[in-house]
Amino acid sequence: MVPVDYYVILSAILFTIGVLGVLIRRNALIIFMSIELMLNAANLAIVAFGSVIESFSGQIFVFFVIAVAAAEVAIGLALIVEIFKSKRSIDVDQVSGLKG
């Protein structure tokens, strides 16, 4: 019997690592992967809570989150490819075209 608290704490740890990745790394691809990690952490918490209340709603919600994440990745990677084409770099510090 695993208490749901353990899953929630694990989810919080994974989410925090994702936040750290967004804050520390300057590589656009790694930042994007960290966002995926955060989505996964949230999904894990949702499925764990759904298992506690013995409801399907959590699983269906996670199904939709996975579908939206797939759409997000398609657009995001296309944007990163475009940034690379114009800047020759995916370092997010280089993307400062709007800076005066």
Place this chain on the structure above:
Amino acid sequence: MTLDLALFLVLACIAVASALGMLLSRNTVYAALYLVLNFITVAIFYLLLGAPFIAMAQITVYTGAIMVLFLFVIMLLGAENLPAPNALPWQKPLAIALAAALFAEAAYLLIVKARSLGNVLPPAEAINATENLRQLGVALFQNYLLPFEIVSILLLVAMIGAITLTKKEKGARNG
């Protein structure tokens, strides 16, 4: 210690270690592969939680499609090894402090404030795969039919958007 708990702890260690590996590795390909390992452990967690459909969707969509797309883009751009950027010196300590504060707040709210949330179902009870799939399918196509259709339109829009973003415009200068 029950078998469930031992399994959970081992998998949790693998998940956290692979997430840290993703965070710390210099090579972007290694980071992507660490993230694949992390997604697979999360899929096993879904199996433990009695969600076999979500576990399989996780493996096919995340590790199968999304991460392959990531690896494809990494190799397309030749971005395996980027030079270390000249980061701001105060950025890393500040980021770690902020992340620690975030984790402390989350742990406080989720554990201290929401005490005794209950146990997850043991896998033996939770996994009744055919019954689970049948109920999930009925729920998805009856109660959640409209969101399902909207998600399909969203995926179509994303697909068209990705094509529009990356295709070369006629007559445009080569960029």
